[in-house]
Amino acid sequence: MADQQKISMFWLLRYLKPVKGRIALLFILLLGTTGLQLINPQVIQRFIDEAAGSGGMAELLELAALFLVLAVVNQTMGVVVTYLGSDVSWRTTNRLRGDLLRHCLRLDMSFHNRKTPGEMIERIDGDVSSISNFFSMFIVQVIGSFVLLAGILGFMFTVNVPIAVVMTAFTLLSILGMMIIRNLGVQSSKNDREASATLFGLIEERIAGIEDVQANGHVPYVMNRFYRAMSSVFLKGRKAWMLRVVPWNVTVSLFTLAVTAVMLLGVRSYMLGEISLGMLYLIYQYTQMLNDPIERLGDQVQEFQKAKSGMLRSRELLSQQSDIQDGEDKQLPEGALSLEFDQVCFSYNKDKPVLQNISFSLKPGERLGIIGRTGSGKSSLSRVLLRLYNLDSGVIRIGGVDIAGLSLPALYRRVGMVTQDVQLFDGTLRDNLTLFNEKVDDEAIMETIEQLGLSPWILAQPEGLDTHLSASGSSLSAGEAQLFALARVFLAKPSLIVLDEPSSRLDAATEAMLQSGVDRLLRQSTGVIIAHRLATLEQVDKIMVVGDGRLLEFGSRKELAGNPSSHYARLLQSGREEELA
Template sequence: MSQQTTVSSNQIENLKQKENNQKLSMTWLLQYLKPVKGRLFILLTLLLSSTGLQLIQPQIVKQFIDTAAAGEVMTTLLKLAGLFLIVAVFNQLITVFVSYLGNDVAWRSTNRLRGDLLKHCLRLDMKFHNQKTPGEMIERVDGDVTNISNFFAMFIVQVIGSFVLLAGILGYMFTVNVPIALVMTIFTALSVLFMMFVRNLGVQSSKNEREASASLFGLIEERIAGIEDVQTNGHVSYVMNRFHRLMRAVFLKGRRAWMMRVIPWNTTVVLFAIAVTVVLLLGVRYYLSGDITLGTLFLIYQYTQMLNEPIEQLGDQVQEFQKAKSGMLRSRELLSQRSEIVSGTKNTLPDGPLGLAFKDVTFSYNPDKPVLQHITFSLRPGERLGIIGRTGSGKSSLSRVMLRLYNINSGRIEIGGVDITQLELPDLYRRVGMVTQDVQLFDGSLRDNLTLFDDQISDEFIMETTQRLGLSHWIDAQPEGLDTHLSAGGASLSAGEAQLFALTRVFLTQPSLVILDEPSSRLDAATESILQTAVDQMMEHCTGIIIAHRLSTLEQVDRIMVLGGGKILEFGGREQLALDPNSHYAKLLSSGQKEELA
């Protein structure tokens, strides 16, 4: 008995939680309508006008029929016909404008939601982004919100308009014939109550459909991004197999979602057929008994038909609501994600080059596989550190935790004598620059790509920096110089040019501490020499860390760190380690690995 009581209590608690979530979702979503409340007021005014005109039209036809049946003069009939035409034209014009304004309100409000979702995603940490494909995020930011937008676009127009029209029809019918009005009212009440009862029936199915669609888009984006590997390794058949399996999942979940969503519509069709039959039988009876005129009989029939339209629209909107509700839930789920990287409050780093200290730092991407283990070292302001190690030794991870792309498991990292967890993230990124091996170009001008859309950087400084890096000749060769348009992806740049491009970006920010991750891995000897000269000039004014494969790029560093298995195997002055025959660095130099360290 006690167990049953517990289960019952849990069920009640779950139902309450669902109701609270639904209220919260709608309240949260309605905040996006506040900036367009002026347009909403105009829209509602037009809706009332349109509803009034729709109610007037059948009454004009009723008057026309009764006038014709009474044998009145043609002039009166023509006036009624002209009035009907004018009302119909005005109603159509208002309908067009209402549709336009409804979509305008929907897109204005949901575009703010798209912006909030994208901004939130950009602020989430790398741990989150490593678990999500770009295709899936596109579906979350755009696909889910489009469903909400479609609902918003027609909800105001159809749902509010439908209820106003229903109230007008039923209210007027009570002045015409009470029994018939009661039948129509019962039909309307049953239809609306049933739709309210099943409004959430297809929400979970619609959510599953969106998730299947997101997985499909994720696969497409992933495989297109890796098209070279797919083609060269003969994986087209494998990709197509996965594609067809995901397409089947989309179809099956979409079919189930559609079946759940059409239940309200099918029910209203049956109820409407019954209601029309009863109303027509009653109407014909009253007409034959002389209680109503032929025009009134037509009016009853016409209003009965008009009654079906708002009921159908409400049924359609219940389907849209279910899709929109799934979009709301997924959007709120995304916005509820919290980054593990929390910005600090300090922005008081000292001027000039910044010192760096790692104090017993341990880090892992997965709990059972540490990547960095008890790393401890320090650099004085202005010093240069070269980091070498085999693939998987933890070189790149060291730079990622330094920039707080990930939080460390334990220990402390200080930059300029300040714990990086206490620094405001914008201040950290402003003072610490990093050049990675992969270069991302954006759709925009060459200038915007170099400055990352910072209009405070002058063209003169850009050209001076590119001159030092040996990139100016490439810019001069472009048809419009810094105004040359670059497409996303950087297909117009060679691998070496892209790397110089990334270096220029960092140099333009004038960092106090710079991290170069494999800066010369894609450069030929001549370009590497130009790069080395530029790097030397820049590092005269900042602290530098160079993660290298080629030992030749470390000839100007002050200190060397050798990593292995996530641990520091060796740390000391470069010249001192080079002269020590027992050091790891000296052995690497003497073994002929001067060009490449795998």
């Protein structure tokens, strides 16, 4: 446990180090506000003693004015301290959020298949928010509380030793109790965060599938799942809260005993004439002030338990390692790239192979059409080619280079892919076409969309390329969205292009326009086209037929079309393209 605490502290210091200047300023201001909190009751004590004695009106007005000035200065400094504390918190935790998001984006698809987007949002933002809440008040509340406690107890020892001893005993017992039970609710808080993440994942998943939910009458089922998830959040949250408030209950009990003893001793000293009425007030006020930092420490112990659960979950996420290891080769040959699959085997689950001993090769500039039934392994070929998953065995070479030894940036710089599901972003048409790459000029954009037949549509928009597009892409038809995705890939000028069923969402007229654009754009690249419409493959050089993860047929399109016994020729002859669906 001690080692884990040290690791956590070292981990936190990494994020606090860049804001050390602000923390130093915050500490100085804390000392100032603490000093003012200690002085103000003493001003009131003098006011009471002067009023009870023979003090003149001028002296009383001076003390009253001094109290008001100190109160205003204290409040102003308190605002600055709170602002600085929040600033330190957000600067620190935003760096952590960035690190978590960057790390998640680098993890392989096997990890993301196990996590819903809603759950990941909660992990990256929700868990860090609990750390942020702790950070924002930790320096202000915890360090400020200790400084105030030291000031109160130090002063009380100069006034009345017995009372100071009682107050010190109360303080030490309270702090000791909180230290002993500080981790009591950590695991329950972690379970609470996990239940919350599951709930967010459920909500995100159901909203993403809202059409299916409504169209198939699944709203009652979804609501049942929602209520069960909410019940789990409530039960785990209640347990975590009950364990977190134990430190507060302990301090309240100790304070009740302490304040009783202090007031009895104070009244006794006043009755014996050992202290003045003003000093009795000061003792009472300092006793109340002593409780405030103790309560704040108790509150921070609760926040610490929530924050620590967030730290543990964040460190757990950062410790996740991708199965995809980056290679060291940075370069691929110039121009169109050759492609070779050599005895490639792959499976998402070890007991269910998806690709089995796939071997074929393409020369630079050749086009390959891949056909097969749904579930035959067509899309899996593109996923392993892009290194979204690791192979079980075999080798894939691009331009004669084993992709396992190639750095991922070098691979993605030269290989482009258009998937069946098009992702559009909240931004302008230009942003969506260039993926926010400002280096791509408008001339290159217009040239590409002209070849894909999108220019009339874009020119018809009120602001052209500056027209804003929502993330849902509701202003685009399915075909237009697919053409957008194609333009996006071709603007990157890849040397090997994979089109995963590019015409799956297009009508016949749009498909013909798309085919013409693809033919022109593929002239400088090697192309792999995964299709379920045979008409899409009329211009390819090679055909590959796959079934149940095996290569059933591979060869020249013309030769296979002229061979009556080939799978491809039988499909052409029957004209039953639905067999590929």
